[in-house]
Amino acid sequence: xxxxxxxxxxxxxxxxxxxxxxxxxxxxxxxxxxxxxxxxxxxxxxxxxxxxxxxxxxxxxxxxxxxxxxxxxxxxxxxxxxxxxxxxxxxxxxxxxxxxxxxxxxxxxxxxxxxxxxxxxxxxxxxxxxxxxxxxxxxxxxxxxxxxxxxxxxxxxxxxxxxxxxxxxxxxxxxxxxxxxxxxxxxxxxxxxxxxxxxxxxxxxxxxxxxxxxxxxxxxxxxxxxxxxxxxxxxxxxxxxxxxxxxxxxxxxxxxxxxxxxxxxxxxxxxxxxxxxxxxxxxxxxxxxxxxxxxxxxxxxxxxxxxxxxxxxxx
Amino acid sequence: xxxxxxxxxxxxxxxxxxxxxxxxxxxxxxxxxxxxxxxxxxxxxxxxxxxxxxxxxxxxxxxxxxxxxxxxxxxxxxxxxxxxxxxxxxxxxxxxxxxxxxxxxxxxxxxxxxxxxxxxxxxxxxxxxxxxxxxxxxxxxxxxxxxxxxxxxxxxxxxxxxxxxxxxxxxxxxxxxxxxxxxxxxxxxxxxxxxxxxxxxxxxxxxxxxxxxxxxxxxxxxxxxxxxxxxxxxxxxxxxxxxxxxxxxxxxxxxxxxxxxxxxxxxxxxxxxxxxxxxxxxxxxxxxxx
Numbered sequence: 107x108x109x110x111x112x113x114x115x116x117x118x119x120x121x122x123x124x125x126x127x128x129x130x131x132x133x134x135x136x137x138x139x140x141x142x143x144x145x146x147x148x149x150x151x152x153x154x155x156x157x158x159x160x161x162x163x164x165x166x167x168x169x170x171x172x173x174x175x176x177x178x179x180x181x182x183x184x185x186x187x188x189x190x191x192x193x194x195x196x197x198x199x200x201x202x203x204x205x206x207x208x209x210x211x212x213x214x215x216x217x218x219x220x221x222x223x224x225x226x227x228x229x230x231x232x233x234x235x236x237x238x239x240x241x242x243x244x245x246x247x248x249x250x251x252x253x254x255x256x257x258x259x260x261x262x263x264x265x266x267x268x269x270x271x272x273x274x275x276x277x278x279x280x281x282x283x284x285x286x287x288x289x290x291x292x293x294x295x296x297x298x299x300x301x302x303x304x305x306x307x308x309x310x311x312x313x314x315x316x317x318x319x320x321x322x323x324x325x326x327x328x329x330x331x332x333x334x335x336x337x338x339x340x341x342x343x344x345x346x347x348x349x350x351x352x353x354x355x356x357x358x359x360x361x362x363x364x365x366x367x368x369x370x371x372x373x374x375x376x377x378x379x380x381x382x383x384x385x386x387x388x389x390x391x392x393x394x395x396x397x398x399x400x401x402x403x404x405x406x407x408x409x410x411x412x413x414x415x416x417x418x419x420x421x
Numbered sequence: 422x423x424x425x426x427x428x429x430x431x432x433x434x435x436x437x438x439x440x441x442x443x444x445x446x447x448x449x450x451x452x453x454x455x456x457x458x459x460x461x462x463x464x465x466x467x468x469x470x471x472x473x474x475x476x477x478x479x480x481x482x483x484x485x486x487x488x489x490x491x492x493x494x495x496x497x498x499x500x501x502x503x504x505x506x507x508x509x510x511x512x513x514x515x516x517x518x519x520x521x522x523x524x525x526x527x528x529x530x531x532x533x534x535x536x537x538x539x540x541x542x543x544x545x546x547x548x549x550x551x552x553x554x555x556x557x558x559x560x561x562x563x564x565x566x567x568x569x570x571x572x573x574x575x576x577x578x579x580x581x582x583x584x585x586x587x588x589x590x591x592x593x594x595x596x597x598x599x600x601x602x603x604x605x606x607x608x609x610x611x612x613x614x615x616x617x618x619x620x621x622x623x624x625x626x627x628x629x630x631x632x633x634x635x636x637x638x639x640x641x642x643x644x645x646x647x648x649x650x651x652x653x654x655x656x657x658x659x660x661x662x663x664x665x666x667x668x669x670x671x672x673x674x675x676x677x678x679x680x681x682x683x684x685x686x687x688x689x690x691x692x693x694x695x696x697x698x699x700x701x702x703x704x705x706x707x708x709x710x711x
Contacts, residue, residue: 284637284641285608285612285637286608286611286619286637286638286641287612327601328601328604328605328608330605331598331601331602331604331605331608332605332606332609332612333605334567334568334602334605335568335575335602335605336570336609337568337570357598358596358598359597359598359602362598362602366565366568369565
């Protein structure tokens with residue numbers, strides 16, 4: 107199987123992304139959880155800073171699967187910083203009552219375990235919350251159930267979410283929305299289901315998807331070409347990863363999309379988000395603008411790292 | 422193409438019913454609308470011969486009014502409406518048509534390098550099909566044009582495809598992923614309800630890749646047909662336009678071109694041997710038909 111990126115293309119993309127992440131590590135800094143004492147714990151909601159921090163961790167977790175990346179000194183630096191931030195910010199503080207933070211705490215716990223920094227007492231806290239019988243019994247979509255289930259399984263926690271076949275049948279994968287009407291939200295549903303059912307490309311999806319497999323592959327390809335036309339680099343990267351999860355290889359459309367991502371990587375290393383592409387980042391003052399830009403571009407940039415990992419680990 | 426059970430055939434019969442009703446409700450319609458109505462009548466006849474009775478009344482009404490002015494319509498509409506006029510036989514309009522066709526070669530350079538030139542040449546000289554084989558010319562296009570975010574770049578690619586393939590009547594060889602990228606651009610256009618651009622992309626996909634099913638897109642078009650037979654959901658646009666025109670006229674202005682293009686696209690998507698310009702201009706062109 108050929109790699110999605112040429113070796114020099116991949117080198118430039120990776121170096122740029124890692125450099126940008128290093129420069130912006132402070133922007134991923136989550137709130138000091140044990141300082142938030144004047145809000146009822148049950149009312150504390152996940153915010154964009156916590157989300158960005160968790161997603162950085164999830165991307166770093168995946169680098170551990172690729173020996174070359176796991177040994178990369180810049181990535182080692184990022185991992186150390188992430189672990190230190192997690193400890194310093196007390197991210198699991200009061201988790202038994204901060205129920206809205208549970209999904210992000212589960213991701214962070216799984217990440218710490220994968221990075222070689224398990225926190226056993228947190229595992230017990232999370233398991234107690236799960237045993238209380240509500241986290242896995244809420245009315246949410248199959249996509250969101252699978253998102254949580256994937257990291258609970260990865261962390262070795264016991265839960266009552268349905269098995270993959272049941273979640274598949276509850277999901278849109280067996281009845282995808284017609285593409286001209288599909289929203290970006292629908293497409294994120296598609297990509298996340300594929301990431302987590304396939305463990306980011308490690309598991310062959312054919313046995314699970316059965317007769318739907320080919321149709322989903324074609325749909326993901328069409329969605330990818332549509333997102334290229336839209337210049338939506340966030341979804342382009344997500345769909346490229348999905349195609350890897352669907353065992354697509356040596357495909358010229360995918361190569362073209364990968365090439366486009368490299369072409370649109372900016373000199374400081376980030377991949378542009380939708381607002382950046384539309385030129386609608388217009389905060390008051392440089393600080394505000396920088397923050398807006400960070401929250402627009404960090405996600406596609408992290409996806410670039412996810413994509414490099416998926417591409418490397420499955421070939 | 423007169424298969425009465427095909428999707429485009431059924432759709433065209435419904436569209437003919439809409440045309441017949443809408444035209445009879447409009448009064449003193451402008452030449453632009455008259456050409457649009459004639460072009461739609463012509464394609465309805467092409468796709469379903471059972472529509473003859475419905476559209477012939479429209480054609481004879483328009484010709485009797487002698488309101489045509491070929492220069493005001495866009496080139497495709499003018500030439501397809503010209504075919505309808507020629508088929509209708511003697512009418513006062515024939516002389517203005519004669520002048521228009523004579524001038525056409527002078528107004529539009531019969532260049533094979535731009536789409537209007539190709540259409541004009543096919544109209545005047547006729548259309549022959551060139552089957553594909555290994556010796557077919559290889560078409561190479563800068564793919565980055567389809568992800569530049571500029572509609573004009575997409576249109577540049579479309580024009581190249583239309584010119585190189587002579588609107589699907591000449592086979593070319595093309596490499597992946599151009600057809601997939603064009604299909605993506607088409608779906609993107611449909612998703613933003615830019616129907617003319619979306620349909621143009623889909624026809625170009627057909628010209629490049631005779632095998633691609635384009636089923637999602639065909640469904641989109643089929644389900645864009647309204648109960649009255651016209652295509653497209655434009656209630657707000659028609660209401661807005663009604664401030665300037667009568668309601669019936671506003672509807673014709675918006676829906677005639679979209680309905681024409683929808684039938685054209687559906688037919689070419691459904692039957693890959695059908696090419697509108699080959700049907701309309703024949704193998705000898707409009708000049709020979711007069």
